[in-house]
Every structure is written in structure tokens, then in C-alpha cells.
Amino acid sequence: MDVRSQVAMVFHLDKCIGCHTCSIACKNVWTDRKGAEYMWWNNVETKPGTGYPTRWEDQQQYKGGWERDGKLVKLRALDKVRGAVTVFHNPALPTIDDYYEPFTYTYEELFTAAEGADQPVAKPISMITGKPMNIEAGPNWDDDLGGSPVYAANDPNLEALTPEERQQMFDVEKLVMFYVPRICNHCANPSCVAACPSGALYKRGEDGIVLLNQERCRAWRFCVSACPYKKTYFNWSTGKSEKCILCYPRLESGQAPACFHSCVGRIRYLGVLFYDADKILDAVNVPDSELVEAQRRMILDPFDPEVIAAAKERGIGDDVISAAQRSPVYKFVMEWKLALPLHAEHRTLPMLFYVPPMLPVQAKVGDYGYDTSVEGFLGSIDQARLPLKYMAKLFGAGNEAPVRYALRKQLAVRHHRRALQACDITPEQAQALLTEADCDMEQADAIHRLTAIAAFEERFVIPPMHREEAIELLDDDTLAAKGSTGIGFREGPQRGP
């Protein structure tokens, strides 16, 4: 048993209101720089929708992640032979037009324009060329189903549905959407790391954060195409790839990452997971439908004395073990089985898990009207407006069972609380639903507490990283380091003349 500690995450999609505060917090801290204007290390996309970059889920085009190959798994984008050819031109690399051309406006013209018959206007200008441009795409271009059906209908996940089912999703009466906030998944089997020709990408041993050494990055850009989530970005100005660093300087001083800290809906949870690195290959080399279960088998129980002994043998501190035992992520993923990895079929073992959204479950019954009887008070999973097949494509690697389990349990918890608080459902009805959903009252209350009430310390159980004073060690002015990346950057991110 090779115990590794991982700072893992849960996003509770049922709570996400799509406000993009997380994206703005991240943007202001990390990517408000030349060459990084188009990057959103944290972005929130509307589903159904094409996402960012456009159709990132289409691996026919982008060739991200791993695929099974007999006894092994191999990268979809390249093997060592193909890499020798595509190094001169990478056919699977997205270009800036797949994201959007960053722009600003000539605001100063509002003040300096000569007096005339017309109002002065601020024209859009490109942040690459500095020339006037027509804005044809932007961040969240298809936010809240904007541009439907053009964007929503092109969602690659709709392939799981029949044409009739797709049609129904876009009926006005049934129209439905939800939000998926995305950051780097800090995978246990990262394909970006495996694809980097220079070995610039690595997984940090102590906390499993996937980082990129820009001094070793040589701009081969294979990480960008290899990541199935498109969460490594190429800075066209510095010629270096960049990615979410899970705000490790914040974590090292005991703070939650900026996107977690600023989350208005409090949908985000962060905590330690222990996993067995010896089981990585076993966890990825199974058929798609078993992937969710196989990944759970890789994750270790931090209460198991054997695991604790093995963790100590590896030098994992008592404080970290205690953090793993209090981890909200362990509860969501392992104890309650509510949180699922996004697109597990790419076999990167993402360490960011999503609680699939339940609402709106209530759906049209027949041609008109809703079922408002007590039995159908909150609707049923199978009649949900979001077809289960669609959710399974996102969160179950095509397998409906784990998604149905998670949704059913959430529904039962909601009935249970309804019976306690509003009393329009009898305790017997709620109890029956709980039993059916493999849940008891104690667990239901724990789920309710962590979902609806939990405060900062319960949502973010940050292991002690003992680097509280790291920034003080810099002899530079810390403000002067703005625009550079991380601690220890001795020269500015410029390329010279």
C-alpha cells in the first residue's frame, strides 16, 4: 500500500447559482496579465451548452485523456512515436478562436473625442493586436442558455440521448439548465503530466496539487491537448503553459483557494483524501461503466488502522491524518457516495467531485400540468427534466447507477427535512424514502448539515501545510511580484527583446 495524501474537492451543483464570483476571484488574483487575458482557470459553464473552450468535451477533436489499450492505458493525443511527428505541428491543439479573442474598449475616447454631432463611443479593441475588432465570442458566450439552440444543441453530451429526448429538453415547458463550475481536477493520473515532453508538469507529492514549472516548460503545448478538461492554458505572450495551482500559496497559509473562499452559494468543499498509488492502474484499466466504483476502491479509509499505519510509515503527519478523518470530501465521496467525478471516462482519476444537481426534478406529466400529489411532491428522478442519461454521460462515465443513487439519496434527504420542518410529508413516508435510498436518519441529518448549514471550518478542512510565513521569506517587495506566478519567481514573465 502506497498511501498518498491528496487535497481533494467537492462542488455541490445543486447549490450553484451561476454567479461567476469564483471566476472573477480567480481572474483578479491569477490571470489578469498579458497573454493570460483569455484564461479562466476557474470558469462556470451552463449545461446543456458547449462550454469553454467551445466543445471541449469532444475528444474526437481534442484527443484529451487516456484510452484503454489491452493491459495498459495510453494517451489519446500521442504515443512516443506519434509525438515525434506532431511536435512540429500539433493537430489536436485548440487555437485562441476556440476560446475567444480577448478584448477591451477604447474608454479614453469617451473623454478625448472631438466635439461633434454624435455621441462618442468606446470601440472594442483586441487585446492581442490592439486593433479594432468585432466581438464574435467572449467568456460565457452561452451563459444561461444564451444563443440557444445554437450552443446548447451542440453540447457533446447530448449524444447520449435520442432525438426525441433532446427535443423534449428544449421544450419551453421543460426547458432546463444547470451550472458546472470547473477548475483543474488535480487528477491522480494526470494526462497533462504524462504528455509533457519536457517534464515540466508534476504532481506535488505532499498534497497532490498538479503544478507546472515554467522554467522547464518549452512550449510544446502537449499538455493543452492532453488534458480532457482543457484546464491547462497556453500563454501566447510568454510562450509558457499555465494552469490552476489550487491557490497553493493560500493553502500554505491556511486559507481556502480564492474561488472556494469567494463562493457565494457555498457549494465548494475541500479536504484531504488518502489513496493507494499502487492501485492507480487498477482504477483506470476497467470498462467505462465500472470507473466510478474503481476510483472509489482506490481511495482509502482514513479510520482504518492499517491505512493509518501505512500513512505514518510514509511520513504523513498526525495532523494530516486527522484532517483526512474530518474531510468533507471523504464524506461526500466515500461515506455518502453523493459526489461523482466529471467525465471519468477519460481515466485521469479527477480529484474534484461533483454532487449532481437534483433540481428542477419536477417535470411535466403528460401533455400539461404537474403532479402535485404528496407522492410526487418533489417529482421523481426518472421523470426529471434533466434526463438521467444526460447526467450519466457527465458524472457516471455513461453508467446511470451511481448518478441515480446520488440523486435518490438527495431527494430522500430533502423529504426527510421537509417532514421535520414543514410537516407536509409524514415521517413514515420520509423514512420509507430514506430506506429506499440506502440512507438512515443520522446520515440524512449529517448530509443536511454539511449541505445547508456548514460553516467555513467544516467546508474547508485544510491540512496544516506549515508554510505560513513563506511569503515573508521573499526578499522582494511582494507587490512588485504581482503578475508573476507563485513564490520564487526571480525574473519577470517577459521574453526580452
Next chain:
Amino acid sequence: MLNLMLYGVLPYLAIGSFFCVSVVRYLKMPFTFSSLSTQFLESKQLFWGSVPFHIGILTLFAGHLVGFMFPRAVMAWNGMPVRLLILETAAMIAAFLALVGLTALIVRRVGSARLRANTTVMDVLVYLTLLMAIGTGLWVALAMRWGSAWYTHTLVPYLWSVFKLNPDVQLMVDMKLPAQLHVISAFLLIGVFSFTRLVHAFVAPLPYLWRPPQQVIWNRARREPQAHD
């Protein structure tokens, strides 16, 4: 005096900068030690420039290197006219690939506003020196047949004399103009090499072929588990 400067001093300046500047830049400015890829800003045209250029220039480089290292082997190969023709044809194809590719790259860069905004003085210098080296090389190939035959016993001795720190300037003075220009432009290219994006050739990702797929780095040395009985 000019001849001494061109064939006796320039080579040493060029080779000196090639090695010394590269090492210093690699150690002191690792952030800049790569090519600034522009595929992210323009992908379609790049294919028709980058691929032929790289294949052509790498083949030419290998050919020149083999002639320089093993002149006798090349002479022996060229002993039969058919084999000489095969070698010369292959070299000519490589030269045209490199030239066509480079031209496509220049056309692409000039034609795209995004790329123009992301072009440095050094990029222009790279294009000029490469164009000069490939252009004069083609001139040599067309005007002074057959290069692979005479290269081994006229130019190679000069190059070896440079490396033996005893440059035989007279050998170059006796050469025809195209060959002289080609040698000068080659040393210019070598001289500016380490100041430009061309350094990415030094960090070509060969180690990728044998490194394990996953990399995990511990800040502190990781404790290995004790062996159990």
C-alpha cells in the same frame, strides 16, 4: 585582413557565443529557453510552414554533420554516379522543403495581425539568417556541382582546421563566391543561434522517450516504508 576576420575570427566568435551564451542562458534565464510557439494564434498555415521546414532543415543539418564527421565515408558512397545522384537529389529535396517551409512561415507571420503583434526583433533576425544560409546553400548546390563530392575535401579540411585552432584561411579564399557566402552566413547563424528562439533545438524533448509517464515531486525527501518481516 577582411579574409582573416571572416574566416579566422568570425568562426570563433560564432562558436564561442553558440556554446557560452547557450550555457549561461540555460542556467540563468531558463524561462526564456524555448521557442515562442505561435500555433495557438494561427494553426492552419503553420502546418504548411513548420512541418516542411523542420524536416528539411533537420535533414540538411544531419547531412552536413555526416560530411563533416565522416568525409571518407561520404567520398566512398559517392564513388558511383548513381549514388551521388541519389544523395544530391535527397539533399536538394530537403533544401527545397526547408526553403518552401521558411517562406510559408514568413508569409504567415507577415500576413497575420496577431502574429505581427507577437513578433520580436530577434524573430526577424532568425528569418534573415536562416534565409541567407538556405539561399546561399541552394546557390552553391546549383552553381557548384556536386557539392557532396567537393565539400568533403575542400570545405571539411577548413572546418577541421578551425576546430584544430589553426584556421587555414587560404582554403576559404580560394573558394568561389557562393561557397564563401554560405560559410559566412552559416557562421552568422551559429553566432546568433543562442540569442534567439532557435535554442529550442537544444532542449528537443528526447528524454521524453524514456521518462516514466507520471512525475511526482516531493518538497522534502519521502520516507520509504520499512521492510516487514
